[in-house]
Amino acid sequence: MTDPNRLRAPKTLLLSLLAAAAVLATGCGLLPEEEEILPPPLITPKAVSYQTTPVVRGDLVLQEDYVFFVSPSVSYALSFHAQGGRLKSLPVTAGQDVKAGDLVAELDSGTLKTEIRIQELEVRKSELQLQKLKDTGADATTVQVAVLSLEQLRLRLSLQKDQLAATQLRAPIDGKVTYVGSYAVGESVGAYATVAIVADTSRLRLVAKGSDVSRLPLGAEVTVTYEKKAYAATVVANGTTLYDDPDKTMREAAVLAFADGLPEGAGLGISLRGAFVSDHREGVLVLPRSAVHMQSGRRYVDLLLDGVRTERDVEVGLTTSTECEIVEGVSEGDLVIVG
Numbered sequence: 001m002t003d004p005n006r007l008r009a010p011k012t013l014l015l016s017l018l019a020a021a022a023v024l025a026t027g028c029g030l031l032p033e034e035e036e037i038l039p040p041p042l043i044t045p046k047a048v049s050y051q052t053t054p055v056v057r058g059d060l061v062l063q064e065d066y067v068f069f070v071s072p073s074v075s076y077a078l079s080f081h082a083q084g085g086r087l088k089s090l091p092v093t094a095g096q097d098v099k100a101g102d103l104v105a106e107l108d109s110g111t112l113k114t115e116i117r118i119q120e121l122e123v124r125k126s127e128l129q130l131q132k133l134k135d136t137g138a139d140a141t142t143v144q145v146a147v148l149s150l151e152q153l154r155l156r157l158s159l160q161k162d163q164l165a166a167t168q169l170r171a172p173i174d175g176k177v178t179y180v181g182s183y184a185v186g187e188s189v190g191a192y193a194t195v196a197i198v199a200d201t202s203r204l205r206l207v208a209k210g211s212d213v214s215r216l217p218l219g220a221e222v223t224v225t226y227e228k229k230a231y232a233a234t235v236v237a238n239g240t241t242l243y244d245d246p247d248k249t250m251r252e253a254a255v256l257a258f259a260d261g262l263p264e265g266a267g268l269g270i271s272l273r274g275a276f277v278s279d280h281r282e283g284v285l286v287l288p289r290s291a292v293h294m295q296s297g298r299r300y301v302d303l304l305l306d307g308v309r310t311e312r313d314v315e316v317g318l319t320t321s322t323e324c325e326i327v328e329g330v331s332e333g334d335l336v337i338v339g
Contacts, residue, residue, distance in 0.1 A: 214239030
């Protein structure tokens with residue numbers, strides 16, 4: 001007799017397999033379909049835009065500008081040469097008129113003035129004694145000894161007076177005090193320090209100082225501007241002629257002279273601007289200085305040729321603060337990229 005459970009087992013297995021196949025078939029229909037991969041969009045590059053300037057012909061002027069001051073033609077810087085010391089008096093002020101010999105400054109000399117007075121008395125006593133010897137007919141040897149003694153006293157007196165003079169500064173000319181140092185009475189003043197300057201303000205000139213201005217050539221024409229008016233002046237002194245000037249600051253200076261004297265109203269201390277044209281080129285190829293590049297000693301420009309940026313080596317001539325002359329490398333009308 002056949003077992004019914006054994007007969008049901010294959011049927012059950014078959015049904016299970018059919019159900020699984022149905023699920024698998026249904027599951028494949030549930031998966032998303034693969035999308036077609038699209039090519040990336042084409043991007044059109046932006047057109048490159050350059051700022052250019054044409055090479056043109058023009059004139060170049062190389063101008064040097066200076067500031068000149070109205071200064072006295074003759075001035076003396078006063079200082080204590082022999083020695084420094086403590087300031088006893090400074091009786092002058094800037095702008096004060098003085099006469100030759102007027103006291104400008106004095107150091108404390110201690111008891112030197114009293115010693116000089118005593119020495120003057122000794123000299124006078126010796127003079128009287130010598131005269132008495134001569135009047136009483138003293139022998140020649142005695143008179144000669146008295147003469148030598150008097151000479152010795154006079155030499156000592158002269159030395160003391162020189163020592164006193166070294167402690168005093170006096171005006172060497174009639175003029176005006178144009179500078180007074182900021183010293184207080186009792187303050188120490190060093191030897192050779194300028195205490196005051198006395199100048200002859202009746203004769204004035206235009207002066208600019210500095211190593212650059214001292215190179216202005218003798219005879220150079222300088223255009224001086226004052227009160228919006230232009231005046232022609234000539235360089236009459238520079239570093240080559242002032243190299244041994246007592247005023248060391250003048251050894252690197254340039255001095256101007258006007259054919260008809262200083263402009264009216266240009267007094268002591270007034271500043272005036274002066275312009276000197278050191279070079280001039282006419283009808284040359286000109287570019288902005290910023291358009292010329294330099295790298296490792298090479299100078300070049302960026303030309304725009306048929307819309308393409310192209311480097312071109314150039315030779316540069318006269319150069320000012322803003323422009324430069326192009327001697328070789330470009331032609332008139334070429335477009336140079338500047339930005």
